[in-house]
Amino acid sequence: MKERILAAYDPFVLPFVFGMTFVLAYCLIALVKVLIQLNAADRRKFALSLITPTTIFKNIRDIFCDCLFHVKLWKRNKVLGYMHSSIAFGWFMIIVIGHIETILYIPERLHKMYYPIFFRYFMEEQNTTLQGSFFFFLMDFFLLVILSGIAIAIVKRFRSRIVGMRRTTKLTLTDRIGLYSLWAIFPLRWIAEGFTAGVAGGSFMTVPINWLLHNFMSKPENITVAWWLYSIALGTFLTVLPFTRYMHIPAEILLVPMRNAGLPVRHTRKGFSLAMLYSCPSCGVCIDACPMGVQKKNVKDATVYMVRNLKRRNRKRSLEIAEKCLMCGKCAALCQVQMDACGLRLAYRTSQERKQNRIPADFGYLNAVAPLPRTETEGKVLYYAGCMSSLTPVISRSVQQVLRHAGVEFELMDKDGSICCGRPLMLAGRQDEARALIEKNRKLIEESGARILLVSCAICYRIFKEHYDLIGVEVMHYTEYFNRLLQEGRLKVKNSHQTLVYHDPCDLGRGCGIYDAPRTALRAVGQLVPALKEREESICCGGSVGSLTLRYEDREPITRGALDNLTANNPEQIVTACPLCLKTFGRYATVPVADFAQILAENLDND
């Protein structure tokens, strides 16, 4: 073991040093910018979370699992999971081993940032010693891992279907430069280390390449050329990194602790949102996820393109995408960096609403709404059917039938016309107006003295859960409540052995995480068959109030797509738990569509 280049410097390191310095400076400035843009309360919350032991542990685990091993991607697609984690983890290990070697052999050189990276060039290590051959083997092993990942990446770029992606993102020019330099780095490293394998030692990757290209590699004048090329590839990648999707590599390390601190999205491109925008790896999972993707013209409305437009400050296009979205949340559920896609869109809608002049809302008439009769009975249920349910009276009727069967005392909240829950206004970006409705409803509910608020609409349920803060009132969706009644034995049903498929309404499933209660209850009355895609991958019915600009004609293909997904296993009945889904599916379905309560009411055991 000896130092080959006594000066410990060669001009070829300069591109790398330049690139690395630039990236570090850029990230530092971006970090400061993000922290400054947080408001004081959020900053305190973030700082507190950084010193809380449980969050520290969670942060470290998430950074390793998400950034290095891509656990989430592994669960979804093994090939893509291997591709990403091999490159990320392999590269990480090569850097770490380079540092370990420097620390072991020549710690006085550690302060030179390029030394561990180009360790093989500066140091002459022999593979005849145990220590030497161990490190050579490790380095070559991880190089092989990365090269296999790069090979899959190249295949994926040209034939994404082979690795299971229908569509992949259209890259920008800088993305391409970053991509091609990333592809070039590791083969060049392999060749560069092939040279040193001739003069010093190597292992199963570097020695064979030295033999194979013996004519080329035995000429000493080629050595610096190879190392120069390797350094230039590294330098190019690092220099363009902040302007490409590869910015997600450093940004995600910041995003994970910010997300774990529970910071809300307050702005479209400031603070937490900026960290989120930088973290988008443009992988394109959201493109295939988006239900609007059934029509090719909507492909460019996927979250990845919205992020790109927000980054570029393209307001017109960002607004178009933000207003068109169904807000079903599927892209966010599948997103590898857990991008709050709906939150960003909502922030955009809200900021636009606040900016533009419009006829102000006036809900003064709500003051005249009479308070509900006060009840003192313990455990009395207040049933809020919601606006949509008045168009689907079968739901409200069935719910009442089931409640009566179970002997539950209940009161109707909106029999004389309902006050909207406020979520549609909120989704349109009218936060302040939505607040007015929320306050009115909250007053009505709290003054009624009911202990349980039963809701039969997934849209209403979500806002009751998220924004109402009802004191002393338990908000329950009827799927939860009826399932509880079934488990307690208060509700008796018979099994019709009909095959049922359950559609997860967006706001109930992805929005509130209720997947199992309706399924458990439905298993008691029929035979549940799976849909092609269900639970967090369920497809929006297309009727969503989340979209502001999507036309009626463009909703139809979405509904048909969702129906095809549901009827893949030939069920006799489609069951949903949201009046809007019921109404939307009813238009085009070839299989009868029924509401959850309707199915229970039909199968009540009256004996």
Next chain:
Amino acid sequence: MIDFGYGLTPSSTLKIEDVRLPAFGELLRREPDAAKCIACGSCAASCSAGVFTEMNLRRVILSLQRGREKETLPLLRHCMLCGKCQLVCPRGVNTRHLILSIGKVYQLEEDKR
């Protein structure tokens, strides 16, 4: 027709010059569905706000086309955007976006004056 002021009922004369064509054109550009309405009144019949107030989308759209929006535009302030009208509309008009667009376009016009 000359109004002598002796009528028993208020005049229902429509004046073409009262119609704010540029505003309606801008509305059509933002939401082309405005032209689809057949004034069937399903929206008004199902309206949540209509239970408590005079809110009536059909009347608003008609009055915009007839230059009599002054009386009806304030009705839109009661809208809770619940989207029931969108569900019942036989023409598939995107009523929620239409209401939002009317609010913006006509307020903009108001501000200009």
